[in-house]
Amino acid sequence: MPALCYPFDSQLQERQCTDQEVSSANASMVWKKYECEVSEFGICTTVGRVTPDIYSQIVAAVNESYALEHYTPPLLSLQNCNFVRDAFSRITSSYCPPLNHYLKIINVGLGLVSVGVLLCLVLWILYANRPQREEAFEKLSLPEKIKSIFKNNQNSANLSRQM
CATH class of the missing domain: 1.20.5 (Single alpha-helices involved in coiled-coils or other helix-helix interfaces)
Known part of the structure; x- marks a missing residue:
């Protein structure tokens, strides 16, 4: 029964699988050949190395590792908002170059609104402490x-x- 290929070496660099290893993409199909039929006592009665119960557990583990290998990098890009930054930079450079200019104008406008609200708050506090009429x-x-x-x-x- 061939071993599962680990796609990284000891320095966590990608490596090619050898001929004696199977990738996580097709491991379940290759290992299906090594599954045996079991008796009522759980002992293999035909040629094979793993019982159906063990085979299903191995395939479940391989499916989980395949999912982690393929879906973790996009999820990690969400961790620090790189995904959002990349999406906006792609949109601004490819589809609508003036959008970058408009986004800057919106940011300036929001900054001015913030300063205006802060000024109103300060004036309100000063006016509230004046003696009444x-x-x-x-x-x-x-x-x-x-x-x-x-x-x-x-x-x-x-x-x-x-x-």
Whole structure:
């Protein structure tokens, strides 16, 4: 039964499989020839090296390793957003070159909106801490109230003298 080819050497560089090894792409078909028929006791009754149970476990492991080998690199590119950057650079260079210019304009616009919102927030905080209109006029109108009280007192005193 041929061994499974490991596609990388000790320095994790890609290598070619030898003639005595099978690739993960066709290992299940090659190993099917080495499957035997089993008796009710689980012992091989025909020529072969692996039981159907062991064969199914080996094929499942090979399918998992094949999936990891072929689907991991694209998933790793999602980890640090290289996939998104590559997609946008391909779109901007191939399909619509002005898109790069428009994306820069959008980024500048979003920056200006952010600065505007920040400025509004600062002005709102400063305006909220100002004295309110009634408080400002109350300080100015206090002497007027005192004058009117004194005038009322003087008027009532004058009326009482006249009587």
